[in-house]
Amino acid sequence: MSNLHLMIMKDTRRDFIKKSSLAAAGLTAAGLSGIPDALFAKERIPPSDRINIGLIGCRGRGFSVLREHLDIAGVNCLGMCDVDKNVLEKRSAEVKSTYDQKPKLYKDYRKMLEDKDLDAVLIGTPDHWHCLQTVHACQAGKDVYVEKPLANSIEECNIMVRAANQYNRVVQVGQQQRSGRIWLDVMDHIKSGKIGKLVQINTIQGHYGTGAGPEKQPDKPVPEGVDYDLWLGPAPKRSFNPARFHGSWRYFWDYGGGRMTDWGVHLLDMALWAMDTNYPPAEAMAHGGNWTLMEGHCREVFNTLSVIYKMKDHVITWNENIDAPNGPYQTNHRVEFVGEKGMIIADRHKWYLYAGGEPVKNVPEWDYPHAENFLDCIRTRNKPNCPIESARNAAVCAHMGNIAIRSGAGRLIWDDEKNRFSNDEKANDYIVPEYRKPWDLPKV
Numbered sequence: 001m002s003n004l005h006l007m008i009m010k011d012t013r014r015d016f017i018k019k020s021s022l023a024a025a026g027l028t029a030a031g032l033s034g035i036p037d038a039l040f041a042k043e044r045i046p047p048s049d050r051i052n053i054g055l056i057g058c059r060g061r062g063f064s065v066l067r068e069h070l071d072i073a074g075v076n077c078l079g080m081c082d083v084d085k086n087v088l089e090k091r092s093a094e095v096k097s098t099y100d101q102k103p104k105l106y107k108d109y110r111k112m113l114e115d116k117d118l119d120a121v122l123i124g125t126p127d128h129w130h131c132l133q134t135v136h137a138c139q140a141g142k143d144v145y146v147e148k149p150l151a152n153s154i155e156e157c158n159i160m161v162r163a164a165n166q167y168n169r170v171v172q173v174g175q176q177q178r179s180g181r182i183w184l185d186v187m188d189h190i191k192s193g194k195i196g197k198l199v200q201i202n203t204i205q206g207h208y209g210t211g212a213g214p215e216k217q218p219d220k221p222v223p224e225g226v227d228y229d230l231w232l233g234p235a236p237k238r239s240f241n242p243a244r245f246h247g248s249w250r251y252f253w254d255y256g257g258g259r260m261t262d263w264g265v266h267l268l269d270m271a272l273w274a275m276d277t278n279y280p281p282a283e284a285m286a287h288g289g290n291w292t293l294m295e296g297h298c299r300e301v302f303n304t305l306s307v308i309y310k311m312k313d314h315v316i317t318w319n320e321n322i323d324a325p326n327g328p329y330q331t332n333h334r335v336e337f338v339g340e341k342g343m344i345i346a347d348r349h350k351w352y353l354y355a356g357g358e359p360v361k362n363v364p365e366w367d368y369p370h371a372e373n374f375l376d377c378i379r380t381r382n383k384p385n386c387p388i389e390s391a392r393n394a395a396v397c398a399h400m401g402n403i404a405i406r407s408g409a410g411r412l413i414w415d416d417e418k419n420r421f422s423n424d425e426k427a428n429d430y431i432v433p434e435y436r437k438p439w440d441l442p443k444v
Contacts, residue, residue: 045073045074049074050074050075050076051074051075051076051119051120051375051378051379052076052077052078052117052118052119052120053066053069053075053076053077053078053118053119053120053121053122054077054078054079054080054081054103054112054113054115054118054120054121054122054142055077055079055080055081055103055121055122055124056081056082056109056112056121056122056123056124056125056133057081057082057123057124057125057126057129057147058080058081058082058087058088058091058092058124059082059084059087059091059124059246060124060246060247061124061147061174062122062123062124062125062147063091063094063124064124065122065124065145065147065174065371066080066091066095066122066124067098068370068371069122069145069371069374069375070095070098070099070101071371072371072372072375074375075375076101077095077099077101077103078103078104078115078117078118079103079104079105079106079112079115079118080092080095080103080104080105080106081105081106081107081108081109081111081112082107083107083226083227083228083230083231084223084225084226084227084231084246085107085225085226086223086224086225086226088105088107089105092105107227107230108230109121109133109136110136113136113137113140113142114140118142119142119143119378120142120143120144120145120170120374120378121133121137121142121143121144121145122144122145122146123137123144123145123146123147124147125147126249126250126255126256127149127151127152127250127255127256127257127261128152128233128234128235128254128255128256128433129233129234130146130147130149130150130151130152130156130160131151131152131153131156131157131159131160131441131442132233132234132439132442133146134146134160134163134164134171135159135160135163135442135444136442137169138163138164138166138167138169138171139163139167141167141169142169143169143170143171143374143377143378144164144169144170144171144172145171145172145173145174145371145374146160146171146172146173146174147173147174148173148174148175148262148265148266148391148394148395149257149261149262149264149265149391149394149395149398150173150265150388150391150392150394150395151395152255152256152257152261152433153399153430153431153432153433154395154396154399154419154430154431154432155419155431155432155433155441156433156441157391157392157395157396158392158419159441159442159443159444160388160392161388161389161392162444163442163444164388166444170374170377170378170381170383170384171384171387171388172370172373172374172377172384172385172386172387173384173386173387173388173390173391174370174386175265175266175269175386175390175391175394176368176370176386177266177269177270177348177368178269178273178370178385178386178390179368179369179370179372179373179385179386180348180367180368181367181368182346182348182349182350182351182367183270183273183346185351186270186274186337186344186346186351187273187274189344189353190274190337190339190344191274194341194342195337195339195340195341195342195343195344195353196339196340196341196342197339197340198274198275198314198337198338198339199314199315199338199339199340200314200315200316200317200336200338201270201271201274201275201314201315201316201317201335201336201337201338202316202317202319202335202336202338203264203267203268203270203271203316203317203318203319203334203335203336204267204318204319204320204327204333204334204335204336205259205263205264205267205318205319205320205321205322205332205333206320206321206322206326206327206331206332206333212293212297212299212303213248213251213293213297213298213299213301213303214242214243214244214247214248214251214297214298214299215243215296215297215298216243216296216297216298217241217242217243218241219239219240219241220240220241220242221240222240223240228240231245232436233436233439234433234435234436234439234441235254235255235436236254236436237436243298250262250301251298251299251300251301252299252300252301253300253301253406256301257301257398257399257402258299258301258302258303258402259301259303259320259322260301260302260305260318260320260398260401260402261395261398261399261402263320263333264318264320264394264397264398264401265391265394265395265397265398267318267333267335268316268318268394268397268398269386269390269391269394270335270346271316271335272316272390272393272394272397273390274337275311275314277311277393278389278390278393279393279416280393280396280397280400280414280416281309281310281311281316281397281400281414282310282311282312282413282414283309283310283411283412283413283414284307284308284309284310284397284400284401284404284411284412284414285307285308285310285404285410285411285412286305286306286307286308286400286401286404286405286410286411286412287305287306287405287410288302288304288305288306288320288405289302289304289305289405290302290303290304291303291304292304301402302320302402302405303320303321303322304320304321305318305319305320305321305401305402305405306318306319306320307400307401307404309397309400316397318397318401329345329347329350329352331347331349333347333348334346334347335347342354370385370386373385396414396416399430400412400414402430403421403427403430403431404427406430407424407426407427407429407430408426409421409423409424409426409427411423412424412427419431
C-alpha cells in the first residue's frame with residue numbers, strides 16, 4: 001500500500017468582501033475583536049452598495065446562514081419570517097443585540113416578498129417548502145440563497161431551475177463545499193491529472209449521533225404561537241406531533257429525505273464536480289432500510305443505505321450507516337476519489353493523497369466563504385459557486401437512491417430528457433409531489 005499523504009492546503013479563499021471589513025485592522029488593538037466587523041464597517045459602506053436581505057425560516061440552519069451574511073459589512077436584514085412566533089422573537093432579538101439591526105417580522109413569507117427594497121432572501125425552511133418559496137422569490141425579483149437539498153422531490157428541483165432561469169435570478173444553493181478551500185484544492189489536484197483518470201468515486205456517511213431519530217410520543221396540542229397549518233403548507237394534513245416538528249422533521253418523507261438528501265447532496269456533489277458532470281446518473285441500484293434502533297423511535301427514512309450510480313465512464317457509490325461508529329481517517333464522512341495513478345480521501349477538514357512518498361500531516365482551518373460568493377454574485381450577476389443546475393443534479397442522485405428502495409424497484413433507469421424512470425412505473429409516482437390545497441405546485 002502506498003504511503004499516506006495529507007496535502008498542505010494553499011489559501012484559495014476569494015478576496016471579495018475582505019475589502020468590506022475595513023475596520024478590522026483596528027479591532028484587535030481596541031480589544032474588540034469579538035464584535036462582528038460588519039458593525040464597525042457599517043457607516044463606511046455607502047447605501048448604494050449595501051445589500052438588503054430577508055430570512056425565511058429562522059430556527060436552525062436558516063439563522064446560521066443569516067449570521068454568515070450579517071457578519072459581512074454592507075448587509076442589512078430588512079425582514080425575518082417564521083411560522084413560530086417564539087422562534088421569530090428570539091432570533092430577531094439576537095439580530096438586534098449582535099448586529100444592531102431591527103428587521104420587520106413576518107409570519108407569511110409572501111408578505112415579506114412584497115418589500116420592494118429587498119434584494120435577496122435566504123431560505124432555511126424544511127425541504128418541502130423550498131420549491132414554493134424559491135419560485136415565489138424569483139417571481140418577486142429577489143435573488144435567493146436556498147438551503148440544501150434543493151427540494152423534496154425531483155420535479156420540484158426542475159421547476160426551481162426553470163424559475164431561476166426564466167426570471168434571471170442569482171440562486172446560490174447551500175452546498176457550501178463548492179466554496180471550501182479544502183475541496184477547491186482537491187479539485188485542482190484531480191483536474192491536474194496527478195492521480196490520472198478517475199474511475200470510481202465513493203461517498204460515505206457514517207456515525208452522526210442521531211441515527212435513531214426522534215422518540216415516539218403521542219400527538220399534542222399545537223404550541224402557542226405556532227401556525228402549524230402554515231408550517232405544513234403543501235404537505236399532507238395531520239395532527240401535531242413534536243417528533244415530526246422542530247429538529248426532527250427530516251426523518252419523515254413528507255418533509256425531507258433523511259441523510260440521503262441531507263448529507264448525500266453534499267458528498268455526491270463533490271463526486272459530480274470532480275468529473276465536471278452536468279447530468280444525473282443513468283442508473284441507480286440501491287438496497288437499504290431501517291434495521292437498527294427502531295424500538296421506541298418513529299423515523300420513516302432509512303438509516304442504512306447503499307447505492308451504486310452508473311455514469312458514462314465511471315461509477316459513483318453512496319454508503320450510509322448513521323448508527324455505526326466513526327470509520328477510518330477520524331471522520332464520520334468522506335469522499336474517496338479513485339484514479340489510475342492514486343487515490344484522494346477528503347472530508348471537510350483535511351484530505352489525503354495515496355501516491356507514494358513520505359507522509360505529511362496538516363489540518364487546515366475550515367474556510368467556506370459561501371455567503372461572500374453569493375453577495376458577490378448579486379452585485380456582478382455572475383453564476384454562484386453552487387449554481388442551481390449543479391444542486392439539481394446532486395438532488396436527483398439522492399432522490400434516486402431513496403426512490404429505488406421506497407418503490408421496491410431496487411434498480412432504476414433514469415431518462416433525464418423525459419423526466420421519468422423507464423423501467424418502473426411505481427417509482428415514477430415519487431417524481432411529482434401532490435400538494436395539499438390550497439397550495440399548488442408552481443407552473444413555470
